[in-house]
Amino acid sequence: MSNPSAQAAFAGTDLVLEPVEGSSPAVELSQDARAAFSTEPVLARHNLQENPLFSDQSLIELLDRHPRELIYAITMGGDPAREENRLAAHDGVSGRDLLEAVRRGRFWLNVTRVNRTDPRFRDLIERLYQELAKTVPGFKPQKTQGSVVISSPHAIVYLHADAPPNILWHVRGRKKIWIYPALDERFLPRMDLEDILAGARHEYLPYRPDFDAHATCYELGPGDMATWPQNAPHRVTNLESLNVALSTEHFTAQSRARARVYSANRFLRNRFGLSRLSSRERGLGALAKTALHRAARRLGLEADPPVPKQWVPTLRVSRDSPTGVVELFLS
Ligand SMILES: [Fe+2]
Numbered sequence: 416m417s418n419p420s421a422q423a424a425f426a427g428t429d430l431v432l433e434p435v436e437g438s439s440p441a442v443e444l445s446q447d448a449r450a451a452f453s454t455e456p457v458l459a460r461h462n463l464q465e466n467p468l469f470s471d472q473s474l475i476e477l478l479d480r481h482p483r484e485l486i487y488a489i490t491m492g493g494d495p496a497r498e499e500n501r502l503a504a505h506d507g508v509s510g511r512d513l514l515e516a517v518r519r520g521r522f523w524l525n526v527t528r529v530n531r532t533d534p535r536f537r538d539l540i541e542r543l544y545q546e547l548a549k550t551v552p553g554f555k556p557q558k559t560q561g562s563v564v565i566s567s568p569h570a571i572v573y574l575h576a577d578a579p580p581n582i583l584w585h586v587r588g589r590k591k592i593w594i595y596p597a598l599d600e601r602f603l604p605r606m607d608l609e610d611i612l613a614g615a616r617h618e619y620l621p622y623r624p625d626f627d628a629h630a631t632c633y634e635l636g637p638g639d640m641a642t643w644p645q646n647a648p649h650r651v652t653n654l655e656s657l658n659v660a661l662s663t664e665h666f667t668a669q670s671r672a673r674a675r676v677y678s679a680n681r682f683l684r685n686r687f688g689l690s691r692l693s694s695r696e697r698g699l700g701a702l703a704k705t706a707l708h709r710a711a712r713r714l715g716l717e718a719d720p721p722v723p724k725q726w727v728p729t730l731r732v733s734r735d736s737p738t739g740v741v742e743l744f745l746s
Contacts, residue, residue, distance in 0.1 A: 464637035478510030503730035520739015523566035588658035597647035679708035
């Protein structure tokens, strides 16, 4: 998923949590899915829908306990071709009221970095990736992180491309996801991808309905897992029910190499006007560019350093509103 701020301050919380009884996380990929993992869209199965961590009561406790600056409430319009995201404040709104508002209204709650604040989610995410690494030949995640995403019936996530590779573990409700080809300039121009990988721009992309002729579309229900190649643009539309999902990101040697090369190309484009540089992620050229970029950064020579993304809330979550939110300055 896409977060409004990649720079949110992390506030640790001392937790004393009882282990939750539940089934061990399991992941099941077909032979074809194993072969296509990270290079094509993939649909597979898991069993998180049986895990009590995703029950209403557990979600309420999570919302009450999690640092609020790491939870984003985001509303949207109705047209997937017109991005109208707005951030809603939710300080002082209880976890129970947040869950009720998202169930009745039309927005999504992105509970980010759950692996950093709750050892149960950290363990769950680590075990899911251990299962994947055992199953998928050559898959070696070096670092992982995750968010719990709770979203209203009929909520949409506009077309966007995340910087790291990610996996959507769908737990409750039903949704449709459209996944478009990665590294294809019809959907994501090279310069925009360079900016996304450098952390210098938001991840949202212009969308046209005719893109869908090139999409892989899955309808996801509880226990479905979808993943796609790094940076493949994707968008989501919930069906009629409240949706709960675990969204994870992972970093591999390959995904980090791509981020370094595209960030170096962005630096060379901005600093020296060099465009259409090779996007090869390996080899001497890649090594030379990334070493030069690293040295320039150390010397403070980056012409256009990435800037933190800032969103300002203009709404406030309210369980009494039919949309789940009210205008912040009228409330
Ligand atoms: Fe995403």
